[in-house]
């Protein structure tokens with residue numbers, strides 16, 4: 277396999293496991309539309325639309341997990357605030373969807389979303405301007421999380437805040453944003469958040485075809501996000517990141533500006549998280565401040581640890597599988613979920629330090645030693 | 654009698670003898686919670702030569718390296734590189750970019766990456782983020798890495814994770830990384846700690862070779878190794894220069910004997 281890696285996927289450094297993962301994601305993007313739109317509803321193979329959206333949601337979590345793995349698995353930056361970037365991307369999308377409602381809201385105001393009418397606001401706040409335009413909103417989906425990550429990282433990395441201190445201030449960041457978004461006068465719908473969306477690009481959000489399209493978009497975003505991260509970690513930049521993870525100060529003495537490297541991946545990661553949030557919101561139909569809650573961000577890190585840190589596809593699988601389990605258990609045993617999650621996390625830490633994919637031979641085994649050394653820190 | 658090393662008062666213009674120096678420490682003091690690790694230390698490193706600093710444990714040798722490489726800011730004094738660049742105003746990356754490479758006392762290599770990758774990381778090249786993203790190893794660069802692998806006798810271990818090397822091999826890998834950086838001045842901190850006698854001897858040969866084309870500042874507490882380096886030595890004690898001169902002279906200096914044997 278080793279030679280094939282170099283020949284076919286030189287820029288991505290994709291090993292077999294990565295290729296299988298990519299094939300699965302792309303395969304789902306092809307198969308799910310067929311199973312939903314082309315198979316008769318009476319058939320055993322028919323995939324109901326609610327399931328399509330549920331899977332789409334998992335894919336968004338998968339992308340979110342990949343974004344966390346890029347910085348944590350490869351650069352040792354343990355962000356416990358990535359839910360904030362996800363939520364900001366989600367809010368940017370939500371604001372667009374709110375503006376799309378137009379005068380079809382409960383109060384029938386042509387411009388103001390319902391919650392603003394309810395609060396007796398007379399005009400749209402300046403930061404809501406432009407969100408009626410899809411392209412503008414999509415730019416904001418990456419720009420807002422990216423800008424926050426840049427600001428945060430600029431100060432944190434330059435002053436060399438690392439380890440648990442960095443983790444704590446990322447928690448503080450997402451907590452502060454949660455408080456701000458909970459307030460009605462911040463202008464994002466307070467604790468109800470943004471909801472009651474009608475359509476996207478003119479397509480009804482309840483329609484099967486729209487749901488399927490959003491699923492496909494999520495699968496493609498995951499595949500492209502994964503490949504983007506692969507390009508980064510397979511380059512020399514990726515080897516510098518691993519070096520920073522393992523011996524940060526040594527890297528400085530080689531002449532690398534560690535803070536710039538960290539800032540770069542932190543921003544890329546935040547933007548990917550923003551994209552994940554933007555695709556998540558139309559599929560679940562709501563975004564509210566609870567997404568900023570500190571425990572939400574901690575949970576993301578647990579997905580990555582369970583799936584397998586430092587391989588990207590492991591993180592994605594963790595995000596998908598843990599949330600699948602979550603859906604199941606919160607239905608079957610609602611009170612028990614947090615304990616189950618905690619138990620899974622502890623069990624992984626104790627028995628599967630490389631996560632699920634580091635343990636299953638097909639994922640972890642067939643790779644060259646060099647690759648494994650770099651990837652599985 | 655050993656000749657005493659130059660002790661220069663602070664805040665003077667660069668003195669004449671600093672002209673052909675690659676490094677000139679001028680009254681450097683560092684204290685940790687009131688304890689003076691370096692006490693108005695002044696020292697010259699001549700361009701294109703090997704200089705050795707010896708001293709017992711705790712003499713301040715590593716702290717001196719920390720000041721030169723930007724890890725520690727001194728309370729007082731300057732560290733002038735090539736006459737007029739004050740290193741105490743710069744950070745680690747800037748100092749490394751100027752052409753000062755460092756080997757640490759405790760060998761520090763990137764354990765999860767291969768020997769080859771360790772050298773590739775050290776290879777002199779644009780250190781920018783985007784340059785790293787686009788980086789492709791050229792044939793000439795690959796040949797250089799191969800050559801250094803030979804020099805430090807790690808050719809057979811090129812694909813092994815650096816973490817799997819023996820202690821002595823890690824020391825050599827770190828010296829190899831220094832060579833990849835191709836610095837003007839190499840700071841080498843206790844390169845033979847934990848090495849066998851044979852390895853120690855080879856290391857001395859290697860460093861002498863390197864010193865033919867680079868300025869090298871070696872720090873050691875092993876007198877025999879320093880003798881093998883065949884160069885003038887400066888003895889450091891309690892953060893200041895105790896003696897300076899040829900190894901024979903220094904080794905017979907009663908003050909040096911006292912600090913080495915009096916412990």
Ligand SMILES: Nc1ncnc2c1ncn2[C@@H]1O[C@H](COP(=O)(O)OP(=O)(O)O)[C@@H](O)[C@H]1O
Nearest residue numbers: 685689690708709710711712713714715716717
């Ligand atoms: N970061 C530090 N904090 C406190 N004391 C230190 C620190 N670094 C070094 N020292 C002290 O400074 C003295 C000189 O240490 P060092 O430069 O490592 O000596 P050497 O390398 O010559 O053995 C020692 O007494 C050591 O304990």
Ligand SMILES: [Mg+2]
Nearest residue numbers: 714715716758
């Ligand atoms: Mg020391």
